[in-house]
Amino acid sequence: MAKAEAPKGETAQGGRTVSETRVQVAQLMMPHHANPAGNVHGGAIMKMIDDAAGIVAIRHARGNAVTASIDRLDFHAPVYVGDLVVLKASLNYVGRTSMEVGVRVEAEDLRTGEVRHTASAYLTFVALDASGRPRPVPPLILETDEDRRRWEAAQLRREERLRTRKALRREGLMRRG
Numbered sequence: 001m002a003k004a005e006a007p008k009g010e011t012a013q014g015g016r017t018v019s020e021t022r023v024q025v026a027q028l029m030m031p032h033h034a035n036p037a038g039n040v041h042g043g044a045i046m047k048m049i050d051d052a053a054g055i056v057a058i059r060h061a062r063g064n065a066v067t068a069s070i071d072r073l074d075f076h077a078p079v080y081v082g083d084l085v086v087l088k089a090s091l092n093y094v095g096r097t098s099m100e101v102g103v104r105v106e107a108e109d110l111r112t113g114e115v116r117h118t119a120s121a122y123l124t125f126v127a128l129d130a131s132g133r134p135r136p137v138p139p140l141i142l143e144t145d146e147d148r149r150r151w152e153a154a155q156l157r158r159e160e161r162l163r164t165r166k167a168l169r170r171e172g173l174m175r176r177g
Helices: 042-061 146-168
Strands: 023-028 067-075 085-092 098-109 116-126
Touching: 023 042, 042 067, 042 085, 042 098, 042 116, 067 098, 067 146, 085 146, 098 146, 116 146
Parallel strands: none
Antiparallel strands: 023 085, 067 116, 085 098, 098 116
């Protein structure tokens, strides 16, 4: 009897590994990315972060996925016009319909080769079906100690998000749905 093979992009367990959906995106920062101070506008970096994280989520879900929240976005250093910005995005956690994607942003001064860690973010995406309703996603298969460490940290962030959401609903500051 022949062994059944998993569909392309899925393992025999029906899930995907972190490495299967990881993405690295690079873009040269130009004058139109600059803010009035002459640095790259934080909003331009935010859009790049959301785009890179969205690619990871869609790759994992193999379908539409939308940004549900940006749990955390920290800017550590400025990005300058002429820098090469590299975004490294990967899955940290997968629930039933949601996924947490972590994004690390680095800027390289192409003249000197200096690389600076400029921002980090955690975003939550929800997979949607053709009707725009949340749909289940494949499980995340953890292969490395780093994958497991990131999963555990993401679980803590998820629990905190749920506690905060519950408290806001209790105080009438947030509606369901």
